[in-house]
Amino acid sequence: MPKPAPFSAADNQALHEALRAAVADGATPGGVVITGATEGTRTILTAGAVAPDRGPEPPDHHTVYDIASLTKVVATWPLIGHAISEGLLDLDTPIRDALPAMNGETPSAEPTIRQLIAHTSGLRASTRLDHYRGAELPLHELMCREPLEDTPGRAHRYINRGFILLGLALAHVHQHRLDQLAADFWGVLGMNDTVYGPVTRSPRIAPTEQRLPGVPRVWGSAHDDNAALMGGVAGHAGVFASTSDLATYAEQLLAAHADEDNALGSWLRTSLIPQAEIEPGLHRGLGWITTHASQVAYHHGFTGTSLYLSPATGRYIAVCTNAIHNGPARTRIAPLRALALKTISAT
Numbered sequence: 001m002p003k004p005a006p007f008s009a010a011d012n013q014a015l016h017e018a019l020r021a022a023v024a025d026g027a028t029p030g031g032v033v034i035t036g037a038t039e040g041t042r043t044i045l046t047a048g049a050v051a052p053d054r055g056p057e058p059p060d061h062h063t064v065y066d067i068a069s070l071t072k073v074v075a076t077w078p079l080i081g082h083a084i085s086e087g088l089l090d091l092d093t094p095i096r097d098a099l100p101a102m103n104g105e106t107p108s109a110e111p112t113i114r115q116l117i118a119h120t121s122g123l124r125a126s127t128r129l130d131h132y133r134g135a136e137l138p139l140h141e142l143m144c145r146e147p148l149e150d151t152p153g154r155a156h157r158y159i160n161r162g163f164i165l166l167g168l169a170l171a172h173v174h175q176h177r178l179d180q181l182a183a184d185f186w187g188v189l190g191m192n193d194t195v196y197g198p199v200t201r202s203p204r205i206a207p208t209e210q211r212l213p214g215v216p217r218v219w220g221s222a223h224d225d226n227a228a229l230m231g232g233v234a235g236h237a238g239v240f241a242s243t244s245d246l247a248t249y250a251e252q253l254l255a256a257h258a259d260e261d262n263a264l265g266s267w268l269r270t271s272l273i274p275q276a277e278i279e280p281g282l283h284r285g286l287g288w289i290t291t292h293a294s295q296v297a298y299h300h301g302f303t304g305t306s307l308y309l310s311p312a313t314g315r316y317i318a319v320c321t322n323a324i325h326n327g328p329a330r331t332r333i334a335p336l337r338a339l340a341l342k343t344i345s346a347t
Helices: 009-024 068-085 113-117 139-144 160-174 178-189 225-229 243-257 263-271 334-345
Strands: 030-037 042-048 064-066 239-242 276-279 282-284 289-291 296-301 305-310 315-321
Touching: 009 030, 009 042, 009 315, 009 334, 030 243, 030 334, 068 113, 068 160, 068 178, 068 239, 068 243, 068 263, 068 296, 068 305, 113 160, 139 160, 160 178, 178 243, 239 243, 243 263, 243 305, 243 315, 296 334, 305 334, 315 334
Parallel strands: none
Antiparallel strands: 030 042, 030 315, 064 239, 276 282, 282 289, 289 296, 296 305, 305 315
């Protein structure tokens, strides 16, 4: 593979302008974008403030954000790949085989690990762990006793509860907590800012949403209600990371992808094979969304984060914002995300 070409000055300028526009339009208090390639060239773009309620201090590449559903591909997805390579999990066996023994009817334990990662499990889409308060059964059994909403493998539907079950399965097959497994993995990669919450409130931690008037903002604990109910450690959400660490992760993934003997790279190559169509031209691989004939992979986080990879060119774009601070993030930062996808997809 030829040496990756860095993003052009025009590319970086356009992304910087889009980030600044998002701040100026009130889409997010601030944010950081890093563009880079496997050889280590990085361009860091920043705008706005970390927490405007507390002053104008700007974010930097080490500001720590609640990355929400990026947890799926930054924590759970690589740990699943490692467990498969170690023979602890099998993609095509039901999730029940990777969980503690259960009694009675457990229809939601029938989907395979592949179907859970690819969001084709047919599990109930709504996930309200607060409905289980006071229940005596363990969480995995409560979830698995829920009825299916569709035939496993039939269609794509993005569902958090599948990744919650995957996180519980990882803890079970390893006999270690999910956050411990993830910390060991991140430590090897040098991702020193990345951790499962809750984290101590400080100026380097970006706050998220104020749920009710007069109540303090969510700051340092998981914005996702289900992750928060699980103590901040879950397979679908709960991780806090800096843009610098996401860039490090992307560089490691892209380098691994180019190495035929690297287990993580093999897992990434497998994961880019389409498993289900989301819409024309857009597919779900294992965890990742893929487009442009699987030449580009990406994932978003509900709070306003994104990670884009182009294994074909060896380039990536990492985006961290706390757009949820100002309201629903998805529509607010859509122009920034659209430009990032367009930019990473250009050959």
